[in-house]
Amino acid sequence: MPSVIPVKLPQSSYEIAIAPGSLSELGSYLAKLNLGTKVLLVSNPEIFKLYKDVAVNSLQKAGFEVATHPIPEGEVNKTLASIEEIYNIALKNRLKRSSTMVALGGGVVGDMTGFAAATWFRGINFVQVPTSLLAMVDASIGGKTGVNHPQGKNLIGAFYQPRLVLIDPQVLKTLPVREFRAGMAEVIKYGVIWEPNLSSQPDLFRKLELAERLDDLAHLSEELLQTILTCSCEAKADVVSKDEKETDLRAILNYGHTIGHAIESLTKYSVVNHGEAVAIGMVAAGKIATKLQMWTEAEEKRQNKLIEKAKLLENAEFPIKIPELKSEIPPLNSEEVINQIIERDKKDFFILPTKIGEVKKVKIDENGVSEKIIREVLTELKISR
C-alpha cells in the first residue's frame, strides 16, 4: 500500500513517501537519512493541537532532540519577520549544520520552514510533512520556498530541496472540506496536463472519472486516495525533476493558474481560495482551447465534469458559482483581468490542453491566444464583463 516516489535532481535526490499512519513513524523515517540529532519542528497552533504529540513522540522515540515552534497561521504572517523568529529559535536551541527543520502543515508552513532551513547556516536539512491535500500534491514537492514581500506574494525565496517528503493520508481527516476540494483542483489539473509514460501506472484522469465522489474525503476509498496522491506526486515530481529551476517545462504546472491567479489577486485573496481560482482558470483555459480547436468540446466537458464532481464550482457553465461562497465573485472588469495577466503578472503565454493528458504553451498574441478570445471567454463565463 505505501508508495515511494523518487525525485531525481542533479544535486539532491530525495523520496516522497506516501503511507497511511506514517506520521507516527516520522522518527524512523528521519533516522534513515543520516541526520544530526537536533530537530526543529515547525507548524501552526491549530495543527500542533492535533498532531504535535504524535510527531514529537515519534521523533524522540527515534533518538532525536526536538524543539517546536508554532508560527501564526495564514498568508499574512508569511513574512521575513516570521523567518527571523525561526532563526532566533534555531539559535536558542543551538541547531547545527547537521540539524533538521521539519515543516508540519500546509503550504504556508512548508514555504516558510523551507526558506528558514535554506538560509540558516547556508542551508540545513529540511523535511516536509504536508497536512493539507494542496500541500501534499503541490507545494511540498519541487523545492520552492519563500515568503511574501509587502508588495507581492513569494517575491523573496529560494529553490531548496527537502531531504524527504512524508505524506500521511490519514491526517486529511481533520482537513476542512473546502480545503480538501481546493487540493482536488490541483489533482484534476495533473489529470489534464500529464499522463504517465509507464503503461503500468494508473491513468489519473480515468480514475477520477470512475470515482463515485470527489467532494469529500469521507466518500473516498483509502485505495483511491492513495492512487490520487501517488499519481499527483508522480506528475509533479516528474515535471520538476526535468526542470528544477522553472526555466521551461515546469511552466505546464501553471495550467489554470493564469486566469486563476488574476482572479485571486483582483479579489485580494479574500473571495475564492487557490483551488477554486485554479478550477475557474481551468474552465476558462479549457474553453479557450476549444475555441482554438486545440481539443474537442467533449474533452472540455469531461474536464468540467470532474471540477463539478469535486464541488469546486456549482457548475462549470456560466455564471460560475462556488458552492461554498455565500456571494458570487464580485463582478470583475475584463480589461482589468487582462491587464493583471499581461502587465502585472508578466504572463505572455497560456498553458492549453491539446487532449486529456497533454498541454502546450501558447503565446498571448494575435497568432496564439488573442486578447479578444480571453475577453470573450471571460464574459461568456460571466467571470467578468
Place this chain on the structure above:
Amino acid sequence: MPSVIPVKLPQSSYEIAIAPGSLSELGSYLAKLNLGTKVLLVSNPEIFKLYKDVAVNSLQKAGFEVATHPIPEGEVNKTLASIEEIYNIALKNRLKRSSTMVALGGGVVGDMTGFAAATWFRGINFVQVPTSLLAMVDASIGGKTGVNHPQGKNLIGAFYQPRLVLIDPQVLKTLPVREFRAGMAEVIKYGVIWEPNLSSQPDLFRKLELAERLDDLAHLSEELLQTILTCSCEAKADVVSKDEKETDLRAILNYGHTIGHAIESLTKYSVVNHGEAVAIGMVAAGKIATKLQMWTEAEEKRQNKLIEKAKLLENAEFPIKIPELKSEIPPLNSEEVINQIIERDKKDFFILPTKIGEVKKVKIDENGVSEKIIREVLTELKISR
C-alpha cells in the same frame, strides 16, 4: 596578460576573469552572458565615489538599463534589514527573473548582494566585481553569501554561485595599504596549502619568496600581481569546485583561521583585521605543525618570512606585533582562546601543513592537536598567557 579561470560546478559553472582595466569593460563582459537588460549595481558610498561612473557608463554602453544602490559600509550593516532595502530597490526598479545584481566592492558588499540575488524571485543573476584584494582572492569565489545575525557572523545565508567574477587589478591602487596586506595573508595561505597539479603553472609560494616586496602594491610589478591573483583564484576555484557545499576538502581553506578567528572574536573584531588574524593563526598553526614534527622548522621559517615580508606582523617571533597597530593585542587568556575554538566555534580540528603546498586535517584530541600543545604555542608566541 588577462587570465580566465573556469570554475566547474555540477549545476552552475562560471568564469573568473582577471584583466587590468576590465572594470571599464564590465558591460561587454556581461553582454556575453545572455542576461536580461536590467542591472542593479550595488556598492558602498566610498567605492561608488571612485568607480560608479566607469561601471555605469560601461554597462549603459553595452545596452543595459542600470539602477544603483549604495549600502552603508561595514560589517555592522551586514544585516537582514539591509537586504530588505535591496529588495525594495529591486521592486522599485522592476527587476525581473532575467535581471542581474552586480556587487562592486569588498567582501561585505559581495556577501550581501549575493544573498539578495539568491533570494529575490528565488534567485536572479549575480555578478561579482571585487575591489579589495581579500575579496578578489577569497570572498568573491565559492558562492558563500549571507548576512550576520545579531548573535553571530554569517549565520544567515545561502550557497549561491555568481555568473561571473570580474577582477580588475587596477582598482587595487585605491585600496588602503593595511587592507592590501590583509589580502596578502590569504595569498600566502594559498601558497602554503596548495600546489597546482599542472607543472606548467607557476608555483605561488616560490614566486612570493622571490618577490622583492609584498607589503605595498606600489612595489609589486603588474606581472607579479597578475600571477598572485591568478594562482590564488585557481587555488580557491580548485578547492570549491571539488567541494561546493563545504562537506570536506573545503575545510583546508581554514588554514590559519582556527586561532585567527578566536582572536578576532575575543577582541570583538576591533583590534586586528581578518588578514592579520589569519597571519597570526598561520604562525601559530605552523608552530603546532613543527612541534608535531609534521613539517620542518625550516619550512615554518619560510612561511613566517613571507608573513613578515607582507608586513602583516612586525615579526613572526614572540611577541607577535602588528606594524599597523599602535597597541599590542590585548592580552588574551589561553583557556578563553581554547574555549572559543572548541565550544563556541565548534571546531574539532586544525588544518596543519605537512610541507609547503600541502596540508591535512588533524583532530583536536590527545592523539592529534592536544589542548596542551595549543596552550604552549599560544603562550610561546605571547598571543595569550
